[in-house]
Structure formats: C-alpha cells, structure tokens
Amino acid sequence: MTADDSFGRLDDDDYPAYTMGRAAEILGTTQGFLRAIGEARLITPLRSGGGHRRYSRYQLRIAARARELVDQGTPIEAACRIIILEDQLEEAQRINAEHRRTASRHPAGT
Numbered sequence: 001m002t003a004d005d006s007f008g009r010l011d012d013d014d015y016p017a018y019t020m021g022r023a024a025e026i027l028g029t030t031q032g033f034l035r036a037i038g039e040a041r042l043i044t045p046l047r048s049g050g051g052h053r054r055y056s057r058y059q060l061r062i063a064a065r066a067r068e069l070v071d072q073g074t075p076i077e078a079a080c081r082i083i084i085l086e087d088q089l090e091e092a093q094r095i096n097a098e099h100r101r102t103a104s105r106h107p108a109g110t
Contacts, residue, residue, distance in 0.1 A: 012056075013056060013057045013058040014056045014058055015056055015057075016045065016046040016054030016055060016056050016059075017054070017055075017056065017057070018054065018055040018056070018057075018060065019052060019053070019054065019055075020034055020045070020052065020053045020054075020055070023055040023059075023060055023063070026060060027060065027063055027064055027067055028067075029063075029067050033063075033067065033070075033076075034053070034055070034063060036076050037062075037063055037066050037076065037080055038053075040076065040077055040080035041080070042062060042063075042066060042080040042083060042084065043055070043059045043062050043063060045059065062083060065083055066079045066080060066083055069082060069083070
C-alpha cells in the first residue's frame with residue numbers, strides 16, 4: 001500500500017487509523033476502558049503488523065456511546081449489551097422498512 005492509498009482511506013469509517021492511546025485520548029477515557037469493551041465483544045479492534053490495537057472512526061463512535069452510558073452509572077457489561085441490542089433493533093427496523101417498501105410496490109394478489 002502506498003502513502004497515497006493510506007491517505008485515501010482516512011475518509012473510510014472502517015479504516016483502523018487510531019492507535020489505542022490516540023483512541024483513548026479522543027474519547028477522554030483510559031486504555032483499560034477500551035480493553036474492557038473489547039473483552040465484552042462490543043468492538044473488536046484490528047491489529048497492526050506488530051500486534052497493536054487499531055480503531056476505526058466507526059468503532060470510536062460505538063465506544064463513545066458506551067462511555068456515555070457508563071458515565072451515567074450503567075455497568076460496563078450492561079452498557080455493551082444495551083448498545084448491541086440498540087444496533088440489532090436498528091437493523092430489524094431497517095429490514096422491516098425495506099419489506100414494507102417492497103410490499104407496497106407489489107401488493108399481494110396482483
């Protein structure tokens with residue numbers, strides 16, 4: 001991968017551009033917090049060639065939501081479960097909306 005390829009990927013929400021230290025700094029949290037939400041399987045950081053954790057902007061948004069819940073007094077394990085359930089609900093709602101659109105274009109019996 002060339003430097004030009006790397007710069008082009010910085011706009012990619014899934015590109016693991018942030019080290020653990022930088023991610024913790026951005027979120028205003030500790031590296032231990034990031035490890036804990038990783039252990040709870042909320043996010044799974046990619047690993048660099050040297051084995052260091054790397055986080056994407058998408059993962060940082062999820063971690064920020066977890067931090068918000070924890071800051072409100074929710075235990076970390078519960079916060080992770082809430083976020084997973086919120087994500088599943090959002091996906092189910094998206095699928096249902098798509099089914100409704102398809103059904104309205106092709107009513108039964110026509």
